[in-house]
Amino acid sequence: MTLKQLRLLREIDRQSLNLSAAALALHTSQPGVSRQIQQLERELGAELLLRRTNRILGFTELGRAVLRSAHRLLDEMENITRIAADARDERGGRLTLATSHLHARYTLPEPVRAFSERHPEVQFQLLQADPDDIQKLVESGDADIGVSTEFAREHPSLVQLPGEALRRSAIMPRGHPLSRRRRLTLADFAAYPLVSYHPRSRGGQMITEAFTAAGISARHVVSASDSDVIKAYVAKGLGVAIVPSIAIDPRADGALHAVDVTRLFPESRMTISLRHGVHLRRYLTDFIAMVAPRLERAAVARAMQAGG
C-alpha cells in the first residue's frame, strides 16, 4: 500500500470512476492508474472496483470502506505538509474562507484588509455560501475556516468557536409610527408587514420562530436572502424588518430608523468553524485573532485537540 495508490483511489471517486480523468488530474498515464489499483487490490486480497470487461461500474463495499479510510489518511498527510510549511516559516499559502452574506459584507472586510496587508503572500479566497454549504465546505476541507452563525446540527469533525454576540435591530423608514416608540415588543410588529429573510436562512428561522412562540402571526411581504435587499425594500416603505445591527450603516442608511431589539430574540453569535484535528497554519490563527480578538491562540489550539 502506498500513498500514491490511495490518492489515486480518491481521485477515481472524484472523477466518478473515470480512470483516464483521474490519470489526467494527477498528471500520470491511464495504464499507470490501472496498474496501481490492481496492485493495491492484489495486496489487500480483494477487489475495490466493480468491473465488467474494461469498464468500471462502481466501488465494491470494501472499496467504499477503503475510500473512507483513504480520505482520513490523506487528510492527515496533507496536514503534515501544512505543519512542515509552517515550521519552515513559509509566508506563502492559501486561506479559503466560507462565509455568509452578512459577514462577507459587514464583518469581514476590515479584518480581511488587515490580513492581506500583514500576509500579502497568502492567497486569500472568500466563498460566499449559505449555512449548510458553509458547513459542508469546512467539513470537506474545501474551506479552511467558516464564519457564520451557529450551525443547527452538530458534527464530530467540526470545531465551533463562539465569537461576538450578534445584536439585532428593527429597521423602518424614518417617520414610521413604530419609530416613535421607546421600547418595542414583538406584538408591536403585528400591525405592519414584515420584510424578512428567506426561511431557509438561520436568521429567518429564528425570527419566525420567535413570532410563532409569542403567538403573533407576522405578515411577510418579501423574503430576501440578504440584508442589503431587505434594507432596500424597507427604505421603499414596503414594511419593517429585523436585521443584525452590524448591517446598518448610519451614514449610508440615512433613510432608515433603527431600534435595538436584541433582547426580543434568542442569543446568536458569530461562530468560527474549523475542521477538527487539522493543523492551523500561523497565518490562519492570525486571521482568527483579527476576526475574533477574544479567541486566544492557545484556546483555539486546545479546542482543536479536544473532542470535536
Next chain:
Amino acid sequence: MTLKQLRLLREIDRQSLNLSAAALALHTSQPGVSRQIQQLERELGAELLLRRTNRILGFTELGRAVLRSAHRLLDEMENITRIAADARDERGGRLTLATSHLHARYTLPEPVRAFSERHPEVQFQLLQADPDDIQKLVESGDADIGVSTEFAREHPSLVQLPGEALRRSAIMPRGHPLSRRRRLTLADFAAYPLVSYHPRSRGGQMITEAFTAAGISARHVVSASDSDVIKAYVAKGLGVAIVPSIAIDPRADGALHAVDVTRLFPESRMTISLRHGVHLRRYLTDFIAMVAPRLERAAVARAMQAGG
C-alpha cells in the same frame, strides 16, 4: 512522503532514537533508515531530528508534530488492512482484551470460552489491568477492546458502550448481626469495620463517596484490589464488605451471607470501550455480542462512526 518513511519515523521514536534498532525492527538496513529520513526532511524542507555529527539527540518540534500525525495516519493504514482482511472473510486474527479483575474473573470466562469455540483461529489475549491502564491500552490500540466500568475521564478517541448495570451486595459472615436485617441502610454499616477496595479503584471510590455523602464515617480495615481477597477477609470475620453481586458464588461462598444493596449506591455499568473510528472485525463484533447481548451490531457501528 511515503508510508515507509512515516513508519520509520514512528519506529525511531519507539526505539528511543536509535536508528540501528529501528532498522532491525523493520527488517532493513541502517543506511536505508538514515537515507529515508533525510529524504523526508528534504521534502518537508526542515529537519525532523536533532543531530550532532553522527549522533541523534532528539526530535525537533516539527519532528514531534509530524510524529503525532504519523501515528494517526499509520493507524488509519492499519485500519485499511483490517477492513480488507474482514472483506476477505479471513478467519484468523488477534483479539486483545483489556479488563479488570472483576470481569476477568466473573463476567468473561463464559463469553471467552464461547468465543474461542466459535473462532478457534483467532488468537485471544486477555490483559488484566487497572482502570487507568485499560483506558490507555485501548486508546493506544494495544488492546482492541476494554471491558470495565465507566472511565472517570472522557477521551475523544474512545467510544464507551454501556452494558449491563452492576448490582452490588453487602457480604458478611453467616450469623452476622446485619444478616438478620431485611433492608439495610448505609448507616447500618457504620458500626462494623469495612473490608473495602483500594481507593484507587473505581468501585472503592464510589463506595467511599457514598458514605461520605451520607455523612457516615466508615472504618476501613483492609483495602484490597479485588473481590476474591475481600471475600476471604470477610469470611475470616474481619468485617463486612460491599462487592458486585456477580462476584458471589452461592456454592463456593457458602460461608458468606449476601444482601442486595444496589439501591444504596450510584448506578454503575459494565462498559465496553473501543477506539473511535477503528474498523471492527467481524469476530470482534461477535465477541461484543457475546459479552453484552443487548448491544446490537448496528448500534455499535453507529457509535463508532459518530462522535467519540
Next chain:
DNA sequence: CAACGTTACGCTCTTCGTAAAGATG
C-alpha cells in the same frame, strides 16, 4: 468509431544492501 480500460514492452530512476568512512564517549 470513439471512448475507455487492460496488457505488453523497453527504459529510467529509485532504492536497497554491502562496504567504507567519520565521529563520539
Next chain:
DNA sequence: CATCTTTACGAAGAGCGTAACGTTG
C-alpha cells in the same frame, strides 16, 4: 575501541510512458 550515523557504490527492481489490444455503446 566499540558504537552509531553518514557517505559511496554497484546491482536489483519497481514504476513509468508509449504503443498496441480488446470491448463496449
